[in-house]
Amino acid sequence: VLHKDVLVIGAGVIGLCTAYHIKKGNPNLSVLVVDHNAAASQGETAKSFAAVRNCFTSEPNRLLAHSTIEFYKHAQENLGVNLGLELIGYLWLFTKSQYEHFQTLEKEMRGQGVQFKIWELDDLKSMIPDLLPNPDTEQSRLVGSEAVYKGVQGLNCGVVGPERVAGFYEAELRKLGGELQFKTDVQILKLGPKEELKIPGEPLVWQDKVFSGVETSEGSISADNIVVAAGVGSLSLFDAAGVDCPVKPKKRQVFQLRGPKALERLLTTSGFNDRGTVPVTILPRAGVHFRPNRGERSIWVACADDLGRPYLYEENPMPEDSYYNCSIYPILSDYFPCFTSLRPSNSWAGHYDINTVDRTPIVERVANCVIVTGMSGSGIMKADGIGRVAAAVLQGRSETTLFDGRKLQTSRIGLKNRSVGREELVL
Amino acid sequence: VLHKDVLVIGAGVIGLCTAYHIKKGNPNLSVLVVDHNAAASQGETAKSFAAVRNCFTSEPNRLLAHSTIEFYKHAQENLGVNLGLELIGYLWLFTKSQYEHFQTLEKEMRGQGVQFKIWELDDLKSMIPDLLPNPDTEQSRLVGSEAVYKGVQGLNCGVVGPERVAGFYEAELRKLGGELQFKTDVQILKLGPKEELKIPGEPLVWQDKVFSGVETSEGSISADNIVVAAGVGSLSLFDAAGVDCPVKPKKRQVFQLRGPKALERLLTTSGFNDRGTVPVTILPRAGVHFRPNRGERSIWVACADDLGRPYLYEENPMPEDSYYNCSIYPILSDYFPCFTSLRPSNSWAGHYDINTVDRTPIVERVANCVIVTGMSGSGIMKADGIGRVAAAVLQGRSETTLFDGRKLQTSRIGLKNRSVGREELVL
Numbered sequence: 001v002l003h004k005d006v007l008v009i010g011a012g013v014i015g016l017c018t019a020y021h022i023k024k025g026n027p028n029l030s031v032l033v034v035d036h037n038a039a040a041s042q043g044e045t046a047k048s049f050a051a052v053r054n055c056f057t058s059e060p061n062r063l064l065a066h067s068t069i070e071f072y073k074h075a076q077e078n079l080g081v082n083l084g085l086e087l088i089g090y091l092w093l094f095t096k097s098q099y100e101h102f103q104t105l106e107k108e109m110r111g112q113g114v115q116f117k118i119w120e121l122d123d124l125k126s127m128i129p130d131l132l133p134n135p136d137t138e139q140s141r142l143v144g145s146e147a148v149y150k151g152v153q154g155l156n157c158g159v160v161g162p163e164r165v166a167g168f169y170e171a172e173l174r175k176l177g178g179e180l181q182f183k184t185d186v187q188i189l190k191l192g193p194k195e196e197l198k199i200p201g202e203p204l205v206w207q208d209k210v211f212s213g214v215e216t217s218e219g220s221i222s223a224d225n226i227v228v229a230a231g232v233g234s235l236s237l238f239d240a241a242g243v244d245c246p247v248k249p250k251k252r253q254v255f256q257l258r259g260p261k262a263l264e265r266l267l268t269t270s271g272f273n274d275r276g277t278v279p280v281t282i283l284p285r286a287g288v289h290f291r292p293n294r295g296e297r298s299i300w301v302a303c304a305d306d307l308g309r310p311y312l313y314e315e316n317p318m319p320e321d322s323y324y325n326c327s328i329y330p331i332l333s334d335y336f337p338c339f340t341s342l343r344p345s346n347s348w349a350g351h352y353d354i355n356t357v358d359r360t361p362i363v364e365r366v367a368n369c370v371i372v373t374g375m376s377g378s379g380i381m382k383a384d385g386i387g388r389v390a391a392a393v394l395q396g397r398s399e400t401t402l403f404d405g406r407k408l409q410t411s412r413i414g415l416k417n418r419s420v421g422r423e424e425l426v427l
Numbered sequence: 428v429l430h431k432d433v434l435v436i437g438a439g440v441i442g443l444c445t446a447y448h449i450k451k452g453n454p455n456l457s458v459l460v461v462d463h464n465a466a467a468s469q470g471e472t473a474k475s476f477a478a479v480r481n482c483f484t485s486e487p488n489r490l491l492a493h494s495t496i497e498f499y500k501h502a503q504e505n506l507g508v509n510l511g512l513e514l515i516g517y518l519w520l521f522t523k524s525q526y527e528h529f530q531t532l533e534k535e536m537r538g539q540g541v542q543f544k545i546w547e548l549d550d551l552k553s554m555i556p557d558l559l560p561n562p563d564t565e566q567s568r569l570v571g572s573e574a575v576y577k578g579v580q581g582l583n584c585g586v587v588g589p590e591r592v593a594g595f596y597e598a599e600l601r602k603l604g605g606e607l608q609f610k611t612d613v614q615i616l617k618l619g620p621k622e623e624l625k626i627p628g629e630p631l632v633w634q635d636k637v638f639s640g641v642e643t644s645e646g647s648i649s650a651d652n653i654v655v656a657a658g659v660g661s662l663s664l665f666d667a668a669g670v671d672c673p674v675k676p677k678k679r680q681v682f683q684l685r686g687p688k689a690l691e692r693l694l695t696t697s698g699f700n701d702r703g704t705v706p707v708t709i710l711p712r713a714g715v716h717f718r719p720n721r722g723e724r725s726i727w728v729a730c731a732d733d734l735g736r737p738y739l740y741e742e743n744p745m746p747e748d749s750y751y752n753c754s755i756y757p758i759l760s761d762y763f764p765c766f767t768s769l770r771p772s773n774s775w776a777g778h779y780d781i782n783t784v785d786r787t788p789i790v791e792r793v794a795n796c797v798i799v800t801g802m803s804g805s806g807i808m809k810a811d812g813i814g815r816v817a818a819a820v821l822q823g824r825s826e827t828t829l830f831d832g833r834k835l836q837t838s839r840i841g842l843k844n845r846s847v848g849r850e851e852l853v854l
Binding site: 142143144191197199200201202203204205206209238239240241242243244245246248250285286287288303304305306307308309310311312320322323325326327328330331356357366367415 | 570571618624629630631632633636665666667668669670673675677712713714731733734735736737738747749750753754758783784793794842
């Protein structure tokens with residue numbers, strides 16, 4: 001049986017980053033990452049909306065995201081690695097009441113280094129001629145679109161290339177001697193007794209328990225420590241082993257729009273960033289948001305799922321026409337009439353691993369296993385921080401130092417003594 | 428289509444008690460309870476271990492359980508209803524370190540009216556001749572049985588008849604004009620838009636949402652408000668509607684033991700209570716516990732499930748021989764050799780609806796639906812309190828007055844602003 005010091009399940013950005021930080025912290029450990037796909041980052045990582053922001057009201061969220069973005073900047077600027085990071089900003093188009101709510105949250109975030117620029121409505125109108133800030137059609141009234149009052153731009157935010165980020169960690173992991181094995185589907189997380197007695201039903205309730213390894217499509221692998229970071233693929237493994245985990249799968253969808261000059265004008269919006277493009281933009285209604293993809297000359301559109309969208313894992317999730325046409329489009333075309341009559345040129349669907357309690361990641365030790373789960377759609381923007389926390393938890397450290405030098409108590413994003421606070425800045 | 432003001436899904440003790448408190452608080456409401464079984468309390472209620480305790484370190488747990496037990500006492504003593512309540516006590520057999528931990532928790536509980544009696548080892552030995560407080564065999568060393576140091580008896584604790592409790596609430600509900608409909612399997616919790624537009628995919632993300640009713644095996648039922656209190660049966664309904672809920676199903680098993688004189692001696696133990704029987708007794712190892720059933724002249728044995736027992740719903744869950752023989756028996760027969768060689772005369776299995784985060788019930792409003800879930804094995808001992816909280820939540824009240832006059836902020840056992848504290852006194 002193949003044996004490793006550390007086995008990481010999942011070669012997405014979270015698994016690779018975690019494996020890298022473990023190996024970096026202790027180069028003598030043998031570290032193997034396994035994944036059911038044929039290469040790294042072919043799962044949810046490839047389906048990401050690929051936007052990053054450091055604007056969170058929950059301190060652990062903010063610490064993780066801020067330090068992760070700082071690391072991506074460092075890697076790109078100082079290490080010369082192209083991660084596709086473009087700090088084009090996040091632009092919240094707020095109604096008056098949304099802006100007033102934001103003002104109650106702003107000070108604490110600014111105090112901890114989150115930078116915002118507030119845009120007056122006249123600025124927004126002149127900078128984004130395609131914005132209709134006060135939609136007033138029958139459709140607007142139907143969908144409940146309210147007038148934009150101000151814009152709030154998170155400056156240390158933008159877009160990134162998730163496969164590039166994952167590829168970076170993969171390359172660094174390999175440089176350190178870490179290994180990867182693909183086309184390896186983990187079927188069982190083997191929980192057994194510390195001292196096997198050959199009694200039926202082991203591990204029995206009175207036995208100390210240990211994760212001895214995994215059964216995979218390619219045979220058994222044993223390991224001293226296991227990290228499970230396989231997104232929604234982790235969930236059935238946890239349930240079968242009786243690991244407490246309040247995370248559930250939910251479909252995520254991204255729609256790509258390409259087309260007439262109007263979109264080109266959005267893509268080349270001036271004034272918000274040095275790339276001369278529209279920021280990642282959050283509309284005031286129902287969490288509809290879009291981002292430019294300058295390379296593709298396209299706009300990606302998505303929507304924050306909520307009540308009414310099932311918690312369900314699908315083997316082959318498909319984007320839904322009606323989701324774009326009926327849920328997203330009326331709001332999108334209301335505020336940005338340049339999208340009128342446009343239909344997606346491409347679309348894809350995957351799964352969020354949603355922490356149903358607080359929509360914030362979980363890193364927890366269970367016996368000799370570290371569970372890294374519940375990314376809830378923000379994995380790419382917290383990956384480096386999460387990887388550091390997971391490595392710390394594996395090593396038994398109660399605190400980790402993030403890339404930006406700030407410290408995070410690992411238990412804060414655990415399950416037993418969780419303390420993440422309430423996230424008020426949701427999309 | 429049948430229409431009711433309030434539809435309660437689940438005619439177990441929790442659903443019935445909730446329906447009763449709703450109807451009692453507002454007798455003009457039409458209240459219907461539906462259940463897939465042919466009669467009330469045929470689901471998990473009938474499979475309960477049927478023990479009640481008010482000893483909890485988490486304040487909401489303590490408030491709910493204490494007031495519920497007080498209500499059961501009141502119903503039995505003052506209303507003349509036989510609920511099968513016997514306050515025979517809960518007896519924790521603690522090792523030295525367990526007792527020291529208990530001492531750090533004791534003061535707060537006592538300060539809020541939880542009564543304990545501490546038993547010295549010599550008392551325990553003379554009162555329970557069948558107790559072997561310091562097992563020292565090869566088996567003891569194998570299972571890690573440590574010596575009993577002291578006994579702690581929770582006085583306002585004991586056993587109850589769950590079907591009797593459910594039957595009481597059913598009768599009271601019917602007296603008030605509440606209705607029940609059986610053999611009615613709820614298949615879909617219908618979430619729709621407040622204002623229907625006949626657009627594909629409703630409810631759309633921008634629509635205000637409302638639970639309009641349910642689809643059942645017997646046709647549709649519509650309702651202004653819905654309460655979902657169907658134990659593990661609720662979980663697939665929640666997932667399909669996208670309702671956030673960190674609850675998962677786990678098998679529960681109870682083993683009934685009958686037999687030789689030694690058990691009869693346990694059943695007739697003197698000194699702990701006015702029934703002259705052994706209390707509900709918690710052994711020092713692995714959460715193994717038993718309770719007397721005086722009517723049956725039997726002892727029921729169970730074990731607190733933990734890591735290694737899968738989160739899984741089974742259509743027809745069966746008790747496992749190996750669970751009794753290998754997990755429970757070595758510990759049970761270690762401390763109580765009178766169980767040696769005894770095998771269960773009966774056994775049954777059902778499901779816990781386990782709150783994977785804190786193992787404490789959840790009552791939360793989601794649109795016009797109240798979810799009552801996550802009993803985690805303590806439903807029967809908190810039912811009256813839970814029913815009052817659920818009725819308060821349905822009525823939009825932020826606080827409820829429990830039977831004993833104490834007040835509980837309903838949000839404390841909700842999901843959005845949950846504040847249950849850490850429960851330290853687990854079995």
